[in-house]
Amino acid sequence: MSDTIQIPQADTPKLPSAKIGAQAPDFEARTTEGPVRLSDHRGRWLVFFSHPADFTPVCTSEFITFQNEIDRFAAMDCDLLGLSVDSLYSHLAWVKDIEARFGVRISFPIIEDISMAIARAYGMIHEESESTASVRSVFFIDPDGVIRALIHYPLAVGRSVDEILRVLAALQTSDRDGVATPEGWTPGHDAVLPAPVDIREADERAGMNGGAWYYTQKGTGQ
Structure with missing residues (x-):
């Protein structure tokens, strides 16, 4: 039986949340860059992050900065993968609008998660939340597919991409030395x-x- 996350049915038990030291739950999803399977990133580091919604100010600032720093992530053998519960068409419209208004082309994939199956498996949506918006979660996944660190930010607080790069460097240094x-x-x-x-x-x-x-x-x- 596949370990890949499936869209839950009414009687399906709740999926376990992802935790530090655990294997990152695998999944397949549609993205702005075509179909993606999480396990396709094995052999490289992955920063997997969620954002509350497309066309929002804090998320726009974060995505522009992630894109501007993508070469620094690539130099550290690390891919970027975004997610929100918006539709693929909303993602595509947002990407095109960012390019038109700010001159930045978002090249990393953004996952469509309308069912919220992935967001819930990763604990990106609080169980008691009345909103479907995912919080600003960041998961650092190593080349073996293990979650090594995670950071959660509230909706109103933007992430520091420099801090994410610092944590990635710290994890790699700890492993190497x-x-x-x-x-x-x-x-x-x-x-x-x-x-x-x-x-x-x-x-x-x-x-x-x-x-x-x-x-x-x-x-x-x-």
């Missing part, structure tokens, strides 16, 4: 070693790099 990233870390700055797992390791770290046994800095090579 076996480190953790401290508060406010950005590429080029020192990371920290994970916490010691036993007293011997704590003893070995005492005084390393002028730090404490529980706070040991390490260069990242970036």
Whole structure:
């Protein structure tokens, strides 16, 4: 039986919400760039994000910025994938209007999710919400299809694309160098070693790099 999300029927049990460390629920959907299956992005990082509605001011500012920074995502082997519960035709009209008014062509796919099956599976719509608008959710999905981080913003607060790029860089650095990233870390700055797992390791770290046994800095090579 396929693990791909299907449009739920009246008696279908509620789909589980996506969580950090879990496999991202697979799905197939229509988008502004043609049919998409989430698992087609395996082997690359993916930033999968929802927006409340087309033709809204905050969403327009976000999409223009995502597009303007798309080369930075591509350089990090990361694709972009958007979603809202609007129709494909609304998405197409919005994309064309953004290009006509702002001179920016949105090239990443925007998913049509009229049934809200994908949005609900990913927890993009709160269970008690009286509105069908999805919140501003961001899911960081690694090349193995695992959700590594997520951020939820309220409808009235726009996302920071720079912060999304920072989190992506932190995840990739952690994987590559076996480190953790401290508060406010950005590429080029020192990371920290994970916490010691036993007293011997704590003893070995005492005084390393002028730090404490529980706070040991390490260069990242970036």
